[in-house]
Amino acid sequence: MTFASSSSRYEAMPYVRCGRSGLKLPGISLGLWQNFGDVNSYATGREVVLRAFDLGITHFDLANNYGPPPGSAERNFGRMLREDLRAYRDELVVSTKAGYVMWPGPYGDWGSRKSLLNSLDQSLERLGLEAVDIFYSHRFDPETPLEETMGALDTAVRSGKALYAGISNYPAEQTRRAAAILKQLGTPCLIHQARYNLLDRWIEEGLTDVIAEEGVGCIVFQPLAQGQLTARYLQGIPADSRATREWFLKTAQIHQNLPKVRALNAIAERRGQSLAEMALAWVLRQPVVTSALIGASSTAQLEQNLKALNRLEFAPEELARIEEALSAQ
Numbered sequence: 001m002t003f004a005s006s007s008s009r010y011e012a013m014p015y016v017r018c019g020r021s022g023l024k025l026p027g028i029s030l031g032l033w034q035n036f037g038d039v040n041s042y043a044t045g046r047e048v049v050l051r052a053f054d055l056g057i058t059h060f061d062l063a064n065n066y067g068p069p070p071g072s073a074e075r076n077f078g079r080m081l082r083e084d085l086r087a088y089r090d091e092l093v094v095s096t097k098a099g100y101v102m103w104p105g106p107y108g109d110w111g112s113r114k115s116l117l118n119s120l121d122q123s124l125e126r127l128g129l130e131a132v133d134i135f136y137s138h139r140f141d142p143e144t145p146l147e148e149t150m151g152a153l154d155t156a157v158r159s160g161k162a163l164y165a166g167i168s169n170y171p172a173e174q175t176r177r178a179a180a181i182l183k184q185l186g187t188p189c190l191i192h193q194a195r196y197n198l199l200d201r202w203i204e205e206g207l208t209d210v211i212a213e214e215g216v217g218c219i220v221f222q223p224l225a226q227g228q229l230t231a232r233y234l235q236g237i238p239a240d241s242r243a244t245r246e247w248f249l250k251t252a253q254i255h256q257n258l259p260k261v262r263a264l265n266a267i268a269e270r271r272g273q274s275l276a277e278m279a280l281a282w283v284l285r286q287p288v289v290t291s292a293l294i295g296a297s298s299t300a301q302l303e304q305n306l307k308a309l310n311r312l313e314f315a316p317e318e319l320a321r322i323e324e325a326l327s328a329q
Contacts, residue, residue, distance in 0.1 A: 003084040006054040013056025014309065018217030018290045021190050023164065025093060027284060027309055029059035030302075031221060031293040036076055037067030044298065049080050051299040053088065055306055061193075061219070061293055062127075063097035063138060064119045070102055074126040082128050092133075096123045097168060097193075099138030111141030111149040120156055135162035136193060137178075139169040146174065150181040157187045168193035172206035179214040189216050191290070196220035198229055198264060198279055198326065199257055208288050217290040220283050224294065224305075228257055229279035234265060263325035267318065273311060280308035282322070 015024040030052045036045040049060065066073035074096065085092065098119035101109040109115065120135055135156045137149050153165035165187050167178050179189045192211055194203050200222070203211075211218050224230055226249040232238065233254050261275070268278035283292050296302035314322075 003050055005050075005088060009054050009056050011056070012309070013058075015058075016290045018191055019211075020215035021164070021188070021217065023093070023190065023217075025059050025217070025219065025291040026057050027291060028057060028280065028306060029061055029093075029219060029291045029293050030057050031061045031295050032073045032077060033063070033066050033221075034295055035297045036073040037069065038072040038076070039068055040297075042076055042079075045076060046080055046084070047299055048296050048302055049077070050084060052296070052302055053085070053092075055303070058091055059093040059095070059219075059291065061095045061221075062123075063100070063136075064102045064123050065100050071122070071126055074123055078127040078129070094127065094129065094132050095134035095136065095166070096120070096127070096132050097136035097138035098123070099136075099141070099168070111137055111139070111144045111152075113148050113152040113155075116149065116152040117155060120161055124161060131161050131163060133162070134164045134166050134190060136166040136168045136191075137170075140167075140171065140174045146177055147181055150178055150185065154182065154185040154187040164190035166191040166193060169195070172210045175207060175216070176210045176214065179210075179216060189214065191217040191219055193219050193221060193293070195222045196283055196286070196289070197223050197225045198282055198322070199225045199260070208286065211288045218286075218288045219291045219293055220286075220289055221293040223280055223283045223292045224276055225257075225279075228254060228261055229264070230276040231265070231274065233258065234262060234275075260325055260328060263328060264322065267321050267325065271311065271318065273308070274304065276305055277308040277311070280305060281312045282314070284308070284312055285314055 014027040016027060017024050062074050062077060098116045099111055102119060107115050135153060137153060141149060156162040157165055165182060167189060170178060175192055182189045196203050237251055237254055265275045268275045271278055280292055283289055294305050
């Protein structure tokens with residue numbers, strides 16, 4: 001059956017200008033880091049993506065190595081573009097990245113010109129696109145001159161393979177330098193993608209100032225701290241949790257944060273929100289944040305998290321209680 005999107009898809013979602021650019025992004029965007037690889041149900045992933053678009057999410061974020069296996073998220077999303085979303089391509093912002101290990105040998109990792117531009121060509125092939133909207137350097141490479149990495153992003157834009165250039169996971173000083181180099185090249189840095197949530201606030205230690213000064217947008221990933229800022233771990237660690245695999249999320253980390261998370265949950269309940277809704281609203285209160293990237297394993301989870309947009313305001317006393325909860329030992 002041919003997909004036809006809802007005619008009301010733009011009625012509820014707020015769209016925020018990305019830095020000083022002309023591009024607007026939805027307040028909440030969909031990240032395909034997990035749940036969209038070949039190990040997952042394609043049908044479920046398709047349902048989530050199409051429902052997201054129906055609800056006003058126009059930005060879909062990928063990277064070369066998303067899956068698992070690496071590359072499969074791009075390939076699966078490319079199939080959705082081809083079979084369901086082709087008519088809506090100009091209504092979508094599709095991003096991808098390169099910088100983490102993708103193929104064997106010295107050229108499938110980090111930030112050399114060869115690595116980034118070869119990776120972009122591979123991503124475009126998997127996606128079935130002539131160009132992505134945003135192409136990122138996924139992480140700062142301390143062994144490659146920043147001029148080379150930024151030059152590769154500039155080439156990607158000038159060659160017509162990307163509309164905008166972005167960076168991800170860059171420290172504050174490297175962000176300032178990267179923005180200056182790109183500005184000199186004539187391809188301004190559109191956006192910085194950084195990890196940010198109630199339990200991980202490192203961007204507040206200088207990066208937010210640089211982003212504001214440089215007029216760069218900011219999209220934050222892991223706003224729910226890989227599920228810690230949801231109801232999932234309030235009563236312990238479920239047997240089917242990703243934390244049991246001890247990959248990115250560690251069980252010790254969950255136990256350490258649990259008293260703070262339970263205190264935050266009590267504040268959310270007083271606000272009439274779920275913990276996840278409050279956590280998303282909290283990152284979106286940050287003036288430099290353009291959009292929050294969420295993942296979703298079901299349409300129900302997606303719809304629940306989008307309820308965060310119904311109440312984004314915080315009273316001063318609520319913010320004070322949040323700070324108190326976070327400072328508790």
